[in-house]
Amino acid sequence: MKTSLRLYDTKTRAVHNVAAANDKHVKIYCCGPTVYRDAHVGNLRTFLLSDLIVRILNFRDVPVYVVQNITDVGHMNENFIAGNIVESTEDKMLEEANRRHIPALAIAREFEAKFHADLALLNISPANLYPRASETIDLMIAAITKLLASGNAYQGTDESIYFAANSFPDYGAISGNRLGALKPGHRYEYVDDGAKKFHADWALWKRAHNRTEMVWETPWGDGFPGWHIECSAMSMEYLQGHVDLHLGGIDLRFPHHENERAQSNSLLAGKEAVDHWVHGEHLLFEGRKMSKSAGNVVLVQDLLERGIDPLALRLCFLENRYRSQMDLTWDAIIAANTMIQRWRGRISEWKNGSPSDEVLIDREVESLINDFENDLDTPKVFQRLRALEKDLELTTNTKREVFLRIDQVLGLDLERPEALTEISAEVSQLLAAREQARADKDFALSDELRDKLALLKIEVRDTAEGQKWDRIY
Ligand code: AMP
Ligand code: ZN
Helix, strand or coil: CCEEEEEECCCCCEEEEEEEEEECEEEEEEECCCCCCCCHHHHHHCCCCCCCCCHHHHHHCCCEEEECCCCCCCCEEEEEEEEEEEEEEEEEHHHHHHHHCCCCCHHHHHHHHHHHHHHHHCCCCCEEEEEEHHHHHHHHHHHHHHHHCCCEECCCCCCEEEECCCCCCCCCCCCCHHHHHCCEEEEEEEECCCCCCCCCCEEEEEEECCCCCCCCCCCCCCEEEEEHHHHHHHHHHCCCEEECCCCCCCHHHHHHHHHHHHHHHHCCCCCCCCCCCEEEEEEEEECCCCCCCCCCCHHHHHHHHCCHHHHHHHHHHHCCCCCEEEEEEEHHHHHHHHHHHHHHHHHHHHCCCCCCCHHHHHHHHHHHHHHHHEEECCCHHHHHHHHHCCCCCCCHHHHHHHHHHHHHHHHCCCCCCCCHHHHHHHHHHHHHHHHHHCCCCHHHHHHHHHHHHHHHHEEEEEEEEEEEEEEEC
8 A cells, every 4th residue: 555655765766655564554663762861852853753744644544553662682882992882891770770789670760751741842652662771681582582493693712692794695785894895993893803703793692601680592602682673573473574664863873773684684585674764863952962071962852941832843843854963952942932832822813813714724734745655845834834824815714714624634733722821901902003004005004003012022024804913922
């Protein structure tokens, strides 16, 4: 079943229609959070991508099934060695557990709950399933057993199990990083010399050695899973061996998704496991990559503390296209907060105006949905909505209805009443006086009254139907 949603596919480097291979629902897998810390707003930009896609498909009555993993074991920290990113042997979860002197799983549950709370604050609809890595070890062991049997994996001299990159000749199709071109140490996990057979091989299962927490028994010794096998095992199990749409941030393209594809396709004896790979570009904050060391990590909590509606952040993200790197600033968030309030104000004011026109509503909504479906051209949607807001031809209730229908995709709660103050007696008198001045053709007075109203944050416009006013936000 081909849908009308067209998205850029990283592997084929072209825009394709999203399709449901089983003709029933679109199966989506979205790489989830590593729950050792709060999700920052960059992570949330990527999580919003899946929500946006789901809302667009649902708008067209296309059913979806979304799986998002919770990584609570096996995601190793990255270090820089001689300019290359290499994985250290420290699990992100355990490092945090050691720092705080509490069990790793206690930290995992704490940040998993916060992750769900953040999603709710941004109106990101929940996935259908959130499997936890620590609770799906059996699936990973079964997948690794299969890869050992098929000759795609082997036990290294350090007793860890590795995927043999050379056993998957199509390696590199997503990122362009073909095996022949990769140099040892280049963005590959660090392993003691000689433990693996080829520098581009990666660990599916790591032998515990000195590690005592989060360790599981297996036929090949006790240990813990690698990060990449988690997503293969979960997507193959919970999406029944086929993913229509796979999502994640651009940094996951390589090596995470490249390795996942090699694993999943090998488990399927060479069949393509994923039809469509979609990656969201990164979020920068005030020009720099968000990181603890740069001191520019922003959380949803920071918005709440400044009295900003978290949906202002959602609006900021939507104003930028998912495939462009985006630089967020506090000024942009504050401007978005003002805009959301203005739109909510309009929605309640427009209700009292002229009646709606169904034909025009359908036409406007259809063209806005087409923009969404055109590889998520959200900047165009906002351009159109801004023009629509000012449009003098459409009746107020037509505009209201278009905004509300599109809000099913935008998710900005535009119908939520904003605490708008009633217009004051002074404004009301000035408006009446200006109407009279226009009727008397006293344009000098009318202009003078317009300026007075502007000082009181009221903008007046003269239309075929007479004088109209708006608040200036
Ligand atoms: P993590 O919790 O670090 O495993 O990341 C969760 C998701 O957030 C992944 O899909 C990452 O690709 C994505 N991500 C990480 N940093 C950023 C960023 N600055 N902007 C957008 N997405 C990001
Ligand atoms: Zn993943």
